[in-house]
Amino acid sequence: MIKRLVYFLVLIILLGAAYSVSQTLLGNSSANAPNQGSKGAAPKVLVEVVKLESTASSFGAIATGWADKSAEVFAIVDEKVTQVLFKPQQKVKKGELLVQQDDREEQLALRLAEVQLKNTKSLLDRYKQAVGKGAVPQTQVDSAQADYEAAQVAVDQAKLAISNHQIRAPFSGVVGITDIDPGQRIGPGVMITGVDSREVIYVDFEVPEALVGQLSASKMDQIEVLASTPSVPGQEFKARVVALDSRLNPEKRSLRVRANISNPDDLLRPGMSFAVQMAVKGQMLASVPEIALQWDREGSYVWMIRDGKAYRENVRVADRRQGRVFLDGKIKEGESVVVEGGLRLAEGVVVELVEDPLQ
Structure with missing residues (x-):
């Protein structure tokens, strides 16, 4: 019985010693692990050199x-043409007379309106002098005033009718070919010429x-x-x-x-x-492959490699063309931007650069 107890105590002592040695060995190996495997543990990334390119496009x-100004000229009234006063490719000034239509009746109407205007003006002046002496009532003066104003309107209407028979250049320019000849009767639907x-x-x-x-x-x-x-x-x-x-x-x-x-x-x-x-015209901006651009709730960014470490740079996308993006941010020409492997990166982490297998 005593002999069995001794064997059991010796076995416990041996097991405790073995456990102590194993823990010591494990502690030493874990302490040496970073130095031995640090290079292998670094995330691998593929980078590309940043280029400065112009955003100009064609x-x-x-x-x-x-033409800066262009118009087709038409007659206003239906009447016979008496004069065509221009030739094709002639330079004309604004308001210059191009075509004259027969306006003899309108001229007579103007003369008659002017005579009536003169008579009504004379009668109104006499009434104004007489009303002060009590010779005529004020109502008669008011009636003469109305007749005078109507005569003025008649003169204006006669002048407008005459101007409607005169086709003038709407602006300064060059006139084109016309098919209108003197003696021909034209109306509002007939184009006279073009002016440019x-x-x-x-x-x-x-x-x-x-x-x-x-x-x-x-x-x-x-x-x-x-x-x-x-x-x-x-x-x-x-x-x-x-x-x-x-x-x-x-x-x-x-x-x-x-x-x-x-x-x-x-x-x-x-x-x-x-x-x-x-x-x-454009501006010179950093140009990187579109796959280098990443997004999160803060906006767009890229990973830059500086001194073997990864650093995040927030950027603004100014333009996109043929698989590349033009970025506005703190990025310099010649720096390295991560194009693959960016999802495993964190700020300041040491990285391992790998070569592009396609090159």
């Missing part, structure tokens, strides 16, 4: 030229929806437009954007843009076709 379109102001030619063209975000009414001076036409081969004309439409065309998904072309040498004509090249 676009080509076909447009039709229009060609000092400035404007072109309207459609810009696709993808580029609309780069256009701004407050920065139209940053939009450069060059136009060429087969009518004047070998020459380009600089245009200036003057207007952006207020809405997109829902069928074409495009925005109408208007540009003006100065035409001092009168080389351009309304109706010409133009090939338009539009360039929007």
Whole structure:
């Protein structure tokens, strides 16, 4: 019995010693583990060098030229033409007489109205002198005043009727061909000619929806437009954007843009076709692959690698093009941005850089 008790005590002592040795060995191995395996434990990331690229863009379109001012001239009344006072391609000034219609009856009506006006004025003056002496009642003076004012209206109507027989240029410009001849009777439905102001030619063209975000009414001076036409081969004309439409065309998904072309040498004509090249000036921004961009509740950000460690940089997306994003933030050209492996990163963590297997 005593012998068995001794064996049991010896066994307990041996087991305790074995446990103590094992704990010591485990403690030493855990203390040495970081130094031995720190490199293997670092998250692996694939990076790309940040480039500074311009956000400028260009676009080509076909447009039709229009005159700064353009009008078709019609007669106002139905009457015979007595004079055609212009020739095709003649430059005319605003208000210049182009066609005279027969207005003899209207001239006679004006003379009669002027005689009546003179008589009513004379009678009104006599009544005004007599009313002070009590020779005529005030009601008679009021009646003469009304007759005088009606006579003034009659004169104005006669002058208007005469002016309706005179077709004048609505603005300064160049007149076109006419099919009207003296002696021909024309009415309101017959076009006499066209008038175009060609000092400035404007072109309207459609810009696709993808580029609309780069256009701004407050920065139209940053939009450069060059136009060429087969009518004047070998020459380009600089245009200036003057207007952006207020809405997109829902069928074409495009925005109408208007540009003006100065035409001092009168080389351009309304109706010409133009090939338009539009360039929007941009700014130099950091360009990274789109897969490098990440989002959370605070907004968009990227992971930058500096001195072998990962650092988060909050950024603003300025533009997107062909799988790349242009970022506005504290990012410098030549720095390394994480393109793969960013989901395992934390601020300041040491990383292991790996090579791109596709390169």
